[in-house]
Amino acid sequence: MVEHRIHNFNAGPAALPLQVLEEIQANFLNFDHSGMSITEISHRSSYFDKVINDAVERAKRLLKLDDRYHVLFLQGGASLQFAMVPMNFLSMNDSADYVNTGTWAGKAIKEAQILKKNHRVAASSEDKDFSYIPKEIKFSENAKYVHLTSNNTIKGTQYYEFPDTKGIPIVCDMSSDIFSRPLDMEKFGLIYAGAQKNLGPSGTCMVIIRQDMLDMENKDLPTMLKYSTHASKNSMYNTPPCFGIYTIDLVLKWIEEEIGGLEKMEAHNIQKADALYDYMDSGNFYRPTAEKYSRSLMNVTFRLPNEDLEKKFIAQAMEKGLGGLKGHRSVGGCRASIYNATGMESISALVQFMEAFEKENK
Ligand SMILES: *Cc1c(COP(=O)(O)O)cnc(C)c1O
Numbered sequence: 001m002v003e004h005r006i007h008n009f010n011a012g013p014a015a016l017p018l019q020v021l022e023e024i025q026a027n028f029l030n031f032d033h034s035g036m037s038i039t040e041i042s043h044r045s046s047y048f049d050k051v052i053n054d055a056v057e058r059a060k061r062l063l064k065l066d067d068r069y070h071v072l073f074l075q076g077g078a079s080l081q082f083a084m085v086p087m088n089f090l091s092m093n094d095s096a097d098y099v100n101t102g103t104w105a106g107k108a109i110k111e112a113q114i115l116k117k118n119h120r121v122a123a124s125s126e127d128k129d130f131s132y133i134p135k136e137i138k139f140s141e142n143a144k145y146v147h148l149t150s151n152n153t154i155k156g157t158q159y160y161e162f163p164d165t166k167g168i169p170i171v172c173d174m175s176s177d178i179f180s181r182p183l184d185m186e187k188f189g190l191i192y193a194g195a196q197k198n199l200g201p202s203g204t205c206m207v208i209i210r211q212d213m214l215d216m217e218n219k220d221l222p223t224m225l226k227y228s229t230h231a232s233k234n235s236m237y238n239t240p241p242c243f244g245i246y247t248i249d250l251v252l253k254w255i256e257e258e259i260g261g262l263e264k265m266e267a268h269n270i271q272k273a274d275a276l277y278d279y280m281d282s283g284n285f286y287r288p289t290a291e292k293y294s295r296s297l298m299n300v301t302f303r304l305p306n307e308d309l310e311k312k313f314i315a316q317a318m319e320k321g322l323g324g325l326k327g328h329r330s331v332g333g334c335r336a337s338i339y340n341a342t343g344m345e346s347i348s349a350l351v352q353f354m355e356a357f358e359k360e361n362k
Contacts, residue, residue: 010324156301204244
């Protein structure tokens with residue numbers, strides 16, 4: 001039985017700002033004086049119109065998006081985007097470049113394969129177990145897009161700078177670091193992100209798509225699988241994930257009004273990650289798994305001297321109210337996911353626990 005909220009280091013679904021959860025709770029039974037819960041209101045009502053438009057506007061302000069960009073809320077998670085992207089943008093004679101930086105990037109490549117779309121793996125970090133982000137990549141001149149995964153949730157690596165693709169639009173899976181920092185949007189034709197890491201509850205996928213990408217979409221696709229369907233109907237061709245969109249709106253409001261925008265969000269995230277990495281670098285008991293210049297600010301992956309100690313570490317941490325520190329089942333080890341909503345107080349509590357654990361078990 002846990003009586004209090006824990007320090008939540010889960011990878012996804014993950015921690016949300018407490019203030020957002022409290023606001024949802026306070027308004028849950030009677031949303032905006034409608035006499036109904038947000039989960040009971042028609043998506044065609046003026047109440048919901050206000051919510052979705054507010055979420056779109058906040059996303060546009062935060063990322064400084066101009067009128068060429070559409071902000072969509074889709075279903076099927078980031079995983080459906082793995083397939084929708086090649087379906088929409090690659091015709092018979094087209095090809096796309098992919099960079100393989102781990103599990104999720106690999107799954108995106110697999111969908112292009114299943115769909116028998118021409119694609120090329122332009123670079124991969126598989127040779128060192130995906131512990132780094134490839135540099136100086138040569139992209140094909142005629143690629144329709146370059147697919148990247150900005151933050152590798154499982155392997156704990158992240159792009160600090162995005163490659164120069166010489167004008168080829170980047171399609172980027174930003175599921176685990178969207179809105180964690182400012183972006184130079186000019187490079188991106190499409191960004192997608194499952195909400196459950198940095199944005200809100202699972203069940204909603206945010207897609208930001210530029211008009212020139214919409215213009216090159218394949219027309220002979222099922223209605224629900226075409227981006228234009230959703231762009232032309234403000235994500236309400238069918239019933240959208242209303243509760244998810246509402247929560248995302250509140251999270252974006254929190255970033256704008258409480259944090260003060262993406263520059264501040266990034267500074268906050270750097271401070272948090274530095275505190276953890278610096279502590280680990282100061283000794284040799286905890287070993288970060290990613291190469292130094294590719295270390296993720298969102299998912300801090302590390303090992304202890306052996307697997308028994310890792311098990312003990314994870315179990316004792318939980319007893320102290322520090323949850324979610326187990327690495328992904330495919331890689332083992334430990335992982336602290338420290339997305340936007342994780343506060344410095346959680347990092348301090350974790351470092352304190354790590355120090356005590358090291359002393360006892362060295
Ligand atoms: C979690 C995650 C996914 C999968 O997201 P779903 O919404 O579960 O489909 C894809 N890519 C990255 C980078 C992730 O972290």
